[in-house]
Amino acid sequence: MPKERRYTQYTQRDVFLQMNSYQKFLKIQVIEGTLVGASISLLRLDKEKKRLRAVILARSSDWYHYSLNVPEWKHGLTAVVCGTHDSCLIVPVLALDSMKWYETGKMRDIFGPMQPQYDANDKPMPDSFDHARKSVYGHNMLIGALMCNREDAMARLQSLPDSTRYRIEIEVRRLHQRRQGRPLVVSPDPQGGKPSLSIVSTA
Numbered sequence: 013m014p015k016e017r018r019y020t021q022y023t024q025r026d027v028f029l030q031m032n033s034y035q036k037f038l039k040i041q042v043i044e045g046t047l048v049g050a051s052i053s054l055l056r057l058d059k060e061k062k063r064l065r066a067v068i069l070a071r072s073s074d075w076y077h078y079s080l081n082v083p084e085w086k087h088g089l090t091a092v093v094c095g096t097h098d099s100c101l102i103v104p105v106l107a108l109d110s111m112k113w114y115e116t117g118k119m120r121d122i123f124g125p126m127q128p129q130y131d132a133n134d135k136p137m138p139d140s141f142d143h144a145r146k147s148v149y150g151h152n153m154l155i156g157a158l159m160c161n162r163e164d165a166m167a168r169l170q171s172l173p174d175s176t177r178y179r180i181e182i183e184v185r186r187l188h189q190r191r192q193g194r195p196l197v198v199s200p201d202p203q204g205g206k207p208s209l210s211i212v213s214t215a
Contacts, residue, residue, distance in 0.1 A: 022070050022095020022108065024050060030108050031068070031093050038111065049197025051089060058113075064091040064104075065201045072107070073099040073152040076187045078196040081159060085190060088200030098149050099156030100165075117160050123150055126157060127164040128171040136171040158184050 032042055039057040046053035050069070056062045065088050067080065072094045075081060080089060081102070090103055097107035097114050105114045114120070123144035129137045136142075144150030145168075157165030158180070169177055 020071050020096035020098070020109065024068050024070055027068050027070065027093060027095050027108060028052075031106075034108075034111070038106065040106070043203070046202055048199040048202060051087070051198035053201050053203065054091075054093075056091075056113075063201075065089050066091040066093045066106075067196070067198050069094040071095060071099070071152070072097045072101060072105050073156060075099065075101050075103075076156065076159060077191075079187075079190040080196070080198075081187065082190040085195070086200075087198045089198060098152045100153065100160045100162065101156065102160060117162065119153055119157065123153070125164070126154070126162070126168050128168050130171075141168070155180070155183060155187070159187060 031038070031040070035041060041055040041057065041061075043053040043055065043063075051065060051067050053063060053065050056064055067075075067087075067089050069075065069078075069092055072092050074094070075092060076099065079085060080087060092101060092103060092105045094105060094107055096109050097105050097120055100117060100119045102116055104116055105118075106112075107114065107120075110120070124140035126141050128142075129139065131137050141150065145154050154165060154168065158169060169180060172180070
């Protein structure tokens with residue numbers, strides 16, 4: 013299979029810099045003195061200044077790559093700020109390429125419905141999502157939805173050939189376990205969620 017082109021041009025550094033530059037447009041305030049590794053605290057102004065502990069990622073699917081879904085890792089993260097939202101998470105996601113928030117369990121609707129359709133012979137009908145799931149982007153979206161136990165993702169999984177379904181089930185089981193190797197540097201809010209008037213400058 014030929015190597016697929018990257019579908020996001022963002023790095024973690026790009027995300028951090030743009031997040032700071034576009035705070036007013038994104039309706040957030042980044043709180044100074046809370047950056048630890050790839051985690052930072054911010055206020056979500058469209059949600060009554062709700063304080064969030066966010067991790068900065070190039071892609072939202074990196075949440076699973078870095079095992080941030082594993083409960084044993086008590087990182088205290090409550091949001092993701094990323095370049096591209098290509099998954100489904102149990103925390104809200106702010107995607108900079110679309111400049112919008114995706115609430116818990118919500119995904120980008122760019123490949124059509126994930127719920128499969130069947131013909132008169134009870135055979136799954138080819139559709140746009142079936143084609144998309146064979147790409148890295150579409151695969152990540154299906155995996156994320158499965159990790160969140162979405163019913164449409166479970167139905168899609170059952171519609172796949174046995175060999176494909178078994179391979180995906182193994183991947184999902186593996187992602188429920190913390191990966192080996194050096195973890196991403198993140199931490200709970202160092203200010204303990206206390207109100208702060210010290211905000212990163214957007215000038």
